[in-house]
Amino acid sequence: MRKTYSLLLCALLMSLSSQAQYFFDVRVDTSWTPTKVVLPPSPLKFQIIFVGQDDKVQTTATYGFEAGEALAKQNHDFIGFTPDNDSDDLGWVTVNHEMVVANDSIGDGGGMTVFKVRRDPITDEIIVVDQTLSDGRTGKFFNIDFVNTVGETGMNCGGITSSADGRIWTAEEWWRSSNSSISSLRNLDPFTIMTDIVGDFNGKTIEKYQNFNYMVEVDPKEAVAIRKQYNWGRQPFEGGTIMPDNQTVYLGADATPGIFSKFVAKTPGDFTDGKLFAYKHDAEGEPWVEIYNTSLEDMLNFTQKALAKGATMFNRLEWVTNHNGKVYMTETGRDGIGSRFENGAKAGGVLDYHWLEPVRLRHPKMIDKPDDQVIDFVMRGGFNDYYGRVLEFDPATGQVTTYLEGGPFFEASPEFSAYPEKHLSNPDGLNILNVDGRAFMLICEDLNGTSKGRVPAGITNRTCELYLLDMTVENPTVEDLTRISVVPLGAEVTGAQATPDGKTLFVNSQHPSSSNPYPYNNSLTYAITGWDGAISAIDDLDDLSFEPSKNFRIWPNPVARELKFNKVIDAAIYNASGQRLKVFRNQQSIDVSDLTPGMYFLSTSEGETQKLVVK
Known part of the structure; x- marks a missing residue:
């Protein structure tokens, strides 16, 4: 099966x-x-x-x-x-x-x-x-x-x-x-x-x-x-996710520099008490630095406190979700980063190495440059982050990597006829x-x-x-x-x-x-x-060939009512769930107007198959 x-x-x-x-x-x-x-x-x-x-x-x-x-x-x-x-x-x-x-x-x-x-x-x-x-x-x-x-x-x-x-x-x-x-x-x-x-x-x-x-x-x-979560810090929040343990919260801030933060509740399900951390990719051991969160003054100035402890800076972190223990977040991008990262660095912030791939992809002159020079290029505002990306954080390794890079990049927008499908x-x-x-x-x-x-x-x-x-x-x-x-x-x-x-x-x-x-x-x-x-x-689709048959043709496709074949056939029509909906014998045309608009499969007794769109 x-x-x-x-x-x-x-x-x-x-x-x-x-x-x-x-x-x-x-x-x-x-x-x-x-x-x-x-x-x-x-x-x-x-x-x-x-x-x-x-x-x-x-x-x-x-x-x-x-x-x-x-x-x-x-x-x-x-x-x-x-x-x-x-x-x-x-x-x-x-x-x-x-x-x-x-x-x-x-x-x-x-x-x-x-x-x-x-x-x-x-x-x-x-x-x-x-x-x-x-x-x-x-x-x-x-x-x-x-x-x-x-x-x-x-x-x-x-x-x-x-x-x-x-x-x-x-x-x-x-x-x-x-x-x-x-x-x-x-x-x-x-x-x-x-x-x-x-x-x-x-x-x-x-x-x-x-x-x-x-x-x-x-x-x-x-x-x-x-309640307002004063103990998660005052930030331009956009996204967050609570892990299945009902204790760990990951948070994203829509800013440049934006901080990736984590709150860990003392007791699962009770988010009134716990510890708050900012992500720091180059920290020794666990890549997090604690931001003490029982002080209103500290929480009103969370970003400054995080940067002062060397937090990693991101370019507009927005929504955050999780799957199979990993955390995913959108880094939406910004056309001109300008001096935002430089100013963040003056306050103590750092950039991590997920920037290497998009910069080298866009700027061939940076391909052979040392990693630190590429990071400095981003820090000084040399990279216009037009498309953004989806990032992946793996708690097991502590690393943030690019999961899906936006694009493809065009210096000049293509005409409609040449525009990519995706x-x-x-x-x-x-x-x-x-x-x-x-x-x-x-x-x-x-x-x-x-x-x-x-x-x-x-x-x-x-x-x-x-x-x-x-x-x-x-x-x-x-x-x-x-x-x-x-x-x-x-x-x-x-x-x-x-x-x-x-x-x-x-x-x-x-x-x-x-x-x-x-x-x-x-x-x-x-x-x-x-x-x-x-x-x-x-299940149980072994008897259905999914390759479109070259010698068996149907028309029109899409079809509203009468479907025609290039030869007389015995066949059946299946829906997307593999259910057989129609069986007909010795026919060269059939009426499909009783089918709900959508995609179907037509399979002949000789094992020939075509996809069929009913409109």
């Missing part, structure tokens, strides 16, 4: 001899001018779940205004998912709003929306369910209350979904340096911290701007914030999709610009794409990616959070162009369902 795996493929007649087996077409529109969400054809199903400034959220009493409802905020970014293990519902979906606005009902700054979902047992459709919370709010969508719990929040970008227990943290990326930089908020009075975190935090009064830029834990079930620019959102025992990395683009081949020549739209990568591929390159969605004009693709059963992927289209047709002119959360059919284990 042979066991093969099916996965989306962007070429209709590609051989099935690669590491993952591919069963249907994902020729996603890459015209670079989409005005709506684009994704592969059936068997995947598309749904719009939540629309900013359209759906209404239930609110708490805020700023003296009564509880009620208000239009949801926009700029959807992170998506978190908390399973419901006590009912037939799937669980709670949390969505960040990466913005800063004044709002009487929802609260000033950014924020989050939460809603609960279940799956229709027949259609697999995602259904948003009605809830009644303990504070009396009733409805489908709920604003998470920050104002009355931990103080306002701003530019809620990435975050954390704990793989251990589904707990949720939102990242406040909005780096503020003075009260004048938060003038959009109505209240700039000093803020008094009320927290159970171990240290000297509780009861301390700080400037209002200093109460931003933390990871903030929220309770999705009751739609309230729980190009990865500025990876941002990062997550793992698990289906049928296989893991796939989800990579969201957030283009920093349109030059240097990030889009074809003459295109000014920062079209962002969502890619899938089979984690069994060794030493992956951009060619191993599979495009699975493109968002509308002006939008960033982000979120990319799968349900635990592997059937549905939630994705955000953030800040699209207002010229797009409704609802694609709003930030929105959409669901792609059907991954259990698109990526699934297939």
Whole structure:
């Protein structure tokens, strides 16, 4: 018995001899001018779940205004998912709003929306369910209350979904340096911290701007914030991941220099008490230096404390995830690093050797230069990091290496007709999709610009794409990616959070162009369902030849109704899961209009096989 795996493929007649087996077409529109969400054809199903400034959220009493409802905020970014293990519902979906606005009902700054979902047992459709919370709010969508719990929040970008227990943290990326930089908020009075975190935090009064830029834990079930993690340091956070031990947290900061940090809880599941570290690749022994985290003063100045201890510097660390004990994070890149690393080095920071590969790949003159000269070249701002990369950290070795380099590089953007089928620019959102025992990395683009081949020549739209990568591929390159969605004009693709059963992927289209047709002119959360059919284990296919037969032809392909053959045949049609759907004998044409649009296999009694696309 042979066991093969099916996965989306962007070429209709590609051989099935690669590491993952591919069963249907994902020729996603890459015209670079989409005005709506684009994704592969059936068997995947598309749904719009939540629309900013359209759906209404239930609110708490805020700023003296009564509880009620208000239009949801926009700029959807992170998506978190908390399973419901006590009912037939799937669980709670949390969505960040990466913005800063004044709002009487929802609260000033950014924020989050939460809603609960279940799956229709027949259609697999995602259904948003009605809830009644303990504070009396009733409805489908709920604003998470920050104002009355931990103080306002701003530019809620990435975050954390704990793989251990589904707990949720939102990242406040909005780096503020003075009260004048938060003038959009109505209240700039000093803020008094009320927290159970171990240290000297509780009861301390700080400037209002200093109460931003933390990871903030929220309770999705009751739609309230729980605590700001003052003991993880004040940083321009974007991503983080909690390891399966429910004790170790890895964190990324979107800055240049950005610090890769680690928190280790004293007790699993209790993140109010533990030790904080900054990554230092050249430290003796373990590559970490401790940053004492029981002092509010130290935590308000985490980056300076880390650099002073020689922390390793990165170029915009964003989302962080983990798989099989290893940690993956996006280093999104920046067109001009300038003097940022030099200034960080003056404060004590260092650069590690994962820079050697991208610099030598782009600059032939650096190929034979000593490693230290290459690192100095980056330090002095000589390397424009146009595309970024995905990094891998192995706790067993303590090393950070490049897992997937962005690109390919172009000094001048190619014309549309010469543009590569796959190009990865500025990876941002990062997550793992698990289906049928296989893991796939989800990579969201957030283009920093349109030059240097990030889009074809003459295109000014920062079209962002969502890619899938089979984690069994060794030493992956951009060619191993599979495009699975493109968002509308002006939008960033982000979120990319799968349900635990592997059937549905939630994705955000953030800040699209207002010229797009409704609802694609709003930030929105959409669901792609059907991954259990698109990526699934297939058994007992030994009797099916996967090589397209040269002497047996079918047309038209794709087909809507009548499918014709170049000879009379006896044959059967199989779906992507290997199920036999149709059997016919002594025919030279058949009607396939009763088949759901998607990819199928047609196999004759003589062992000849062709792939078939029904539209």
